[in-house]
Amino acid sequence: xxxxTLPEAHHYDEMLLASGGIRPHYRDFAHWLHSQSPQTxxxxxxxxxxxxHRVGITFAVYGDDSGAERLIPFDSVPRIIPASDWRxxxxxxxxxxxxxxxxxxxxxxxxxxxxxxxIPAEQVFSNSQYQPAMQxxxxxxxxxxxxxxxxxxxxxxxxxxxxxxxxxxxxxVSYMLENRKMMMRLxxxxxxxxxxxxxxxxxxxLLNTLRHASLAENPTVVVLTPGHHNSAYFEHxxxxxxxxxxxxxxxDLFVKHNRVYMRTTAGHKQVDVIYRRIDDAFLDPLAFRADxxxxxxxxxxxxxxxxxxxxxxxxxxxxxxxxxxxxVPDMIRFYLSEEPLLQNVPTWMCxxxxxxDHVLNNLAELVVKEVHGAGGYGMLIGPAASxxxxxxxxxxxxADPANYIAQPTLCLSxxxxxxxxxxxxxxxxxxxxxxxxxEISMVAGGLTRVALKQGSLVVNSSQGGGTKDTWILEx
Amino acid sequence: xxxxxxxxxxxxxxxxxxRAENLAxxxxxxxxxxxxxxxxxxxxxxAALATTGxxxxxRARHPQLAAADVLHFMTFDAANPASIISCLKYARExxxxxxxxxxxxxWENINASWLEARQMAAEGRPLAGFFDWVKERSHLFRxxxxxxxxxxxxxxxxxxxxxxxxADNTARLIDVxxxxxxxxxxxxxxxxxxxxxxxxxxxxFEAYHELYRDSLSARRVAELLILRPDVPRSLRACxxxxxxLLPRIQGDTGHRxxxxxxxxxxxxxxxxxxxxxxxxxxxxxxxxxxxxxxxxDAVHDAYLEAA
Numbered sequence: 001x002x003x004x005t006l007p008e009a010h011h012y013d014e015m016l017l018a019s020g021g022i023r024p025h026y027r028d029f030a031h032w033l034h035s036q037s038p039q040t041x042x043x044x045x046x047x048x049x050x051x052x053h054r055v056g057i058t059f060a061v062y063g064d065d066s067g068a069e070r071l072i073p074f075d076s077v078p079r080i081i082p083a084s085d086w087r088x089x090x091x092x093x094x095x096x097x098x099x100x101x102x103x104x105x106x107x108x109x110x111x112x113x114x115x116x117x118x119i120p121a122e123q124v125f126s127n128s129q130y131q132p133a134m135q136x137x138x139x140x141x142x143x144x145x146x147x148x149x150x151x152x153x154x155x156x157x158x159x160x161x162x163x164x165x166x167x168x169x170x171x172x173v174s175y176m177l178e179n180r181k182m183m184m185r186l187x188x189x190x191x192x193x194x195x196x197x198x199x200x201x202x203x204x205x206l207l208n209t210l211r212h213a214s215l216a217e218n219p220t221v222v223v224l225t226p227g228h229h230n231s232a233y234f235e236h237x238x239x240x241x242x243x244x245x246x247x248x249x250x251x252d253l254f255v256k257h258n259r260v261y262m263r264t265t266a267g268h269k270q271v272d273v274i275y276r277r278i279d280d281a282f283l284d285p286l287a288f289r290a291d292x293x294x295x296x297x298x299x300x301x302x303x304x305x306x307x308x309x310x311x312x313x314x315x316x317x318x319x320x321x322x323x324x325x326x327x328v329p330d331m332i333r334f335y336l337s338e339e340p341l342l343q344n345v346p347t348w349m350c351x352x353x354x355x356x357d358h359v360l361n362n363l364a365e366l367v368v369k370e371v372h373g374a375g376g377y378g379m380l381i382g383p384a385a386s387x388x389x390x391x392x393x394x395x396x397x398x399a400d401p402a403n404y405i406a407q408p409t410l411c412l413s414x415x416x417x418x419x420x421x422x423x424x425x426x427x428x429x430x431x432x433x434x435x436x437x438x439e440i441s442m443v444a445g446g447l448t449r450v451a452l453k454q455g456s457l458v459v460n461s462s463q464g465g466g467t468k469d470t471w472i473l474e475x
Numbered sequence: 476x477x478x479x480x481x482x483x484x485x486x487x488x489x490x491x492x493x494r495a496e497n498l499a500x501x502x503x504x505x506x507x508x509x510x511x512x513x514x515x516x517x518x519x520x521x522a523a524l525a526t527t528g529x530x531x532x533x534r535a536r537h538p539q540l541a542a543a544d545v546l547h548f549m550t551f552d553a554a555n556p557a558s559i560i561s562c563l564k565y566a567r568e569x570x571x572x573x574x575x576x577x578x579x580x581x582w583e584n585i586n587a588s589w590l591e592a593r594q595m596a597a598e599g600r601p602l603a604g605f606f607d608w609v610k611e612r613s614h615l616f617r618x619x620x621x622x623x624x625x626x627x628x629x630x631x632x633x634x635x636x637x638x639x640x641x642a643d644n645t646a647r648l649i650d651v652x653x654x655x656x657x658x659x660x661x662x663x664x665x666x667x668x669x670x671x672x673x674x675x676x677x678x679x680f681e682a683y684h685e686l687y688r689d690s691l692s693a694r695r696v697a698e699l700l701i702l703r704p705d706v707p708r709s710l711r712a713c714x715x716x717x718x719x720l721l722p723r724i725q726g727d728t729g730h731r732x733x734x735x736x737x738x739x740x741x742x743x744x745x746x747x748x749x750x751x752x753x754x755x756x757x758x759x760x761x762x763x764x765x766x767x768x769x770x771x772d773a774v775h776d777a778y779l780e781a782a
Binding site for chain 2: 267
């Protein structure tokens with residue numbers, strides 16, 4: 001029998017009710033869990049650790065001398081989502097990504113949304129992520145964000161909210177795939193008793209999306225990585241291998257006659273689509289940061305003349321900035337004439353005096369974030385902060401109000417998770433991946449991240465988060 | 476077709492592994508020779524170092540050239556880029572960079588070799604055992620490569636690295652021994668140990684007796700190590716492999732490399748030992764080394780750096 005900790009009454013748990021009742025879509029799993037001895041499950045977890053360790057050793061080795069590696073903890077209780085919930089999520093994300101791509105095209109062309117007074121001009125044009133070099137450039141199919149990771153949470157009201165859109169170089173999809181592989185290996189019987197929607201065709205969908213991004217007849221696709229010192233190198237190598245394309249570094253590419261080529265043993269080979277996993281600033285030392293050793297000199301000029309496709313496009317960061325995020329529902333209404341299917345988290349913009357007042361008066365209840373922050377850094381979680389920390393943050397906000405937004409403290413839903421004392425609820429989020437190509441395609445599911453510390457709401461792997469396999473149950 | 480950078484890393488991975496093995500062979504034999512009564516100790520070992528180009532660096536660190544210092548410099552000294560431990564480190568670094576292009580077993584093998592060598596260096600293991608261990612790890616790596624990797628361009632570049640390095644090493648070794656003998660053609664009993672040592676360091680002692688069934692002679696040793704296609708570390712055997720590998724690489728680049736390899740192959744196939752010796756063994760080897768270096772440069776230009 002497992003030591004099972006029940007969720008608190010005011011929390012939303014994906015599996016359990018505070019009374020000990022089990023939600024319908026978890027009933028078969030709970031029954032199975034009940035039939036497993038704690039020893040068997042402990043052995044399976046040790047097996048999983050060992051296998052990830054092997055993959056880690058063979059792929060994600062950091063620092064040449066220590067031979068050390070960083071493994072993101074994997075939890076073997078799946079996060080299960082009923083098909084009806086997924087239908088809402090999927091439709092909402094398609095809608096959202098369609099509007100975001102329309103927004104990016106608009107602000108680099110006619111700027112209708114600014115002229116209509118829906119988004120203030122300075123919010124867009126003085127944003128450091130806005131790239132003037134993209135103005136007037138026509139991209140095939142008007143797609144800017146070919147790959148998007150949308151971070152979604154379920155609040156204790158049972159509804160899903162979009163926390164943020166990741167339109168630059170979203171990562172984590174390799175963990176989604178590796179977690180599924182691991183679960184199928186550890187618990188094949190669960191997949192016989194549950195109709196879990198497959199995710200393993202993601203690399204095929206990604207390759208199709210990237211090929212479609214080019215107008216060339218039979219485009220050559222490559223994955224551009226900063227190199228093996230990058231923390232996501234494992235994912236870059238993994239995706240290149242799964243798609244059967246070359247994993248290149250900046251030094252492998254060069255520009256000649258307004259085309260991009262890679263150096264190969266059979267001579268120079270033209271490259272048509274670059275799935276780049278490096279930031280805008282490092283892409284081309286001639287156009288952006290001159291000290292970048294990671295990029296390709298002259299790349300921007302080829303890109304601007306249509307000689308190569310970058311996925312994602314340059315300058316998408318302006319649309320996933322926290323200062324633009326509050327306007328996404330308006331974008332959906334403006335470009336698609338539809339009501340948003342997924343809700344935004346209510347957001348106060350400290351740049352507006354009235355909202356700043358509200359934020360400063362309610363710091364202890366709010367989450368305050370830097371508009372350009374990422375990875376769980378530079379944020380204040382009011383309810384969890386000491387009064388000294390709150391005062392410190394108050395001064396920071398006052399010094400530069402436009403740099404901050406605030407949101408109510410959301411109570412992320414929880415999911416039972418293996419902890420030292422048995423199984424207990426831990427907070428989770430969800431990052432599905434949206435591919436924009438000939439059409440929008442998604443695999444059912446995504447990456448579920450879990451905050452392993454009791455009570456913690458921060459799921460980022462850099463802050464002690466783990467991951468879970470995510471199951472969409474087909475009906 | 477593969478990235479030039481990848482090909483280069485595969486090639487250097489196996490070159491450094493082969494270099495570590497050759498160093499272990501050279502030092503093992505030199506080490507046991509230095510224990511003989513007529514030996515000049517460190518100086519003899521230092522003479523062997525001349526083959527690796529590390530002599531000056533060694534003299535700068537250890538002016539006395541004491542045997543133990545020289546041996547340590549060439550085995551466990553991580554500050555010496557030409558030491559065995561450095562070679563194993565570079566082999567592993569290159570393997571790490573092409574982790575996705577080699578098999579898991581190859582990577583685990585080369586990574587374990589490096590980790591274990593570091594451990595042995597820290598513990599100051601006895602050298603004789605270390606040399607045997609290095610040879611064994613190199614055999615194991617080669618065997619793992621043979622047994623697990625797909626026969627594609629990656630395999631060809633790995634093999635090219637092995638045989639270019641081996642040809643270079645064998646030629647240098649014969650050259651330094653012919654100098655040690657002092658006069659190039661002398662079958663006196665005193666030289667028995669030197670020629671015997673050369674054969675042993677190239678793993679060809681048994682082959683010599685099997686093929687000639689006679690006492691050691693400089694002429695026969697030279698013939699064996701230069702011209703015999705059936706002795707795996709002979710110049711001929713190495714060039715046979717290279718000439719066969721190059722045309723197999725996909726694409727129509729590398730004309731110069733292929734022509735140089737074919738020329739060298741033709742020469743070694745039809746040369747005779749007496750005409751080689753008539754022109755002087757040292758002169759012959761110097762010519763061979765410049766040819767093999769030109770070939771290495773041509774491989775670099777065509778495939779590995781493709782500017």
